Amino acid sequence: GNSVTQMEGPVTLSEEAFLTINCTYTATGYPSLFWYVQYPGEGLQLLLKATKADDKGSNKGFEATYRKETTSFHLEKGSVQVSDSAVYFCALPISSGSARQLTFGSGTQLTVLP
């Protein structure tokens, strides 16, 4: 089945710093790719997604581009805020023919300091 490898954390940045969290995937076909975020005390929330190669997903200042050449879906933000402190998960369907099961990366804990 499909799988994802995510940059290990934790990551600590100062406010307004540039953020990159690396995510690479192994998949048959071209499944949708997702970034989920878990803020303290809350459930997982879909942050952004891309459904086909070269698509760019974006939300709340975060962006990720579906790159089939490098099988990557890196998460970026130009200027992080304290409120971005959370755990970020890269994910994709476990099989390209279905989005029933998701397989996740190990998560990256981001802490943004004022």
Place this chain on the structure above:
Amino acid sequence: EAGVTQFPSHSVIEKGQTVTLRCDPISGHDNLYWYRRVMGKEIKFLLHFVKESKQDESGMPNNRFLAERTGGTYSTLKVQPAELEDSGVYFCASSVLAGHEQYFGPGTRLTVT
């Protein structure tokens, strides 16, 4: 519209005891999923219900885990007897249709001592 809710938010039990986790999906969502994150590692799929039927339980680790969804509404996940390696965060998610966006609950943190 209420989101996915899970109860309890945190449970601490001793090895050998039984624990039951509950998930209430978003109303009208026929698809319900259980996942867990153990030892701060990746989140892994456990099983998938469509209404009251188990569509896929390939991720269930062993027969100490029993999931039910009577009536196709809320679901329970029972661990009996609990072992130390069962500690982790158990997430529930629901979706309108399989393959559509999954909405996650806040998770239940299970600690087995």
